Amino acid sequence: MLKLRLTRLGSKKKPVYRIAAMESTTKREGNAVAYLGNYYPLEDSKVTLKEEEILTFLQNGAQPTRTVKSLLTKAGVWAKFEESKRK
Numbered sequence: 481m482l483k484l485r486l487t488r489l490g491s492k493k494k495p496v497y498r499i500a501a502m503e504s505t506t507k508r509e510g511n512a513v514a515y516l517g518n519y520y521p522l523e524d525s526k527v528t529l530k531e532e533e534i535l536t537f538l539q540n541g542a543q544p545t546r547t548v549k550s551l552l553t554k555a556g557v558w559a560k561f562e563e564s565k566r567k
Contacts, residue, residue: 481503481504481541481542481543482501482502482503482504482513482537482540482541482542482543483501483502483503483504483542483543483544483545484499484500484501484516484534484537484538484542484543484544484545484548485499485500485502485508485544485545485547485548486498486499486500486508486519486545486547486548487500487502487508487509487512488508488509494522495521495522496518496519496520497518497519497520497521498512498515498517498518498519499515499516499517499518499519499529499534499548499551500512500513500514500515500516501513501514501515501516501537501542504543514533514537516529516530516533516534516537517529517530517534519551527551527554527555529551529552529555529557531555531557531560534552534557535557535560535561535564538561539561539564539565
């Protein structure tokens with residue numbers, strides 16, 4: 481099963497995270513199927529996303545983690561996914 485989750489980058493005390501589509505059994509720093517965006521928690525929680533690719537993965541059954549789901553909700557991508565599910 482594919483999961484949308486965060487992988488950690490950056491140096492000590494300066495984290496940067498990538499939003500990645502990965503198999504649920506791989507390690508946090510393992511091989512990802514695709515990288516779908518970035519999250520910078522120290523820069524006012526700046527988030528950059530590839531919305532079309534994220535929606536494609538969600539429609540094909542990928543499950544986001546709690547943190548990724550909250551990031552998608554704040555960016556408005558989750559609302560687009562819910563609306564497309566209703567159609």
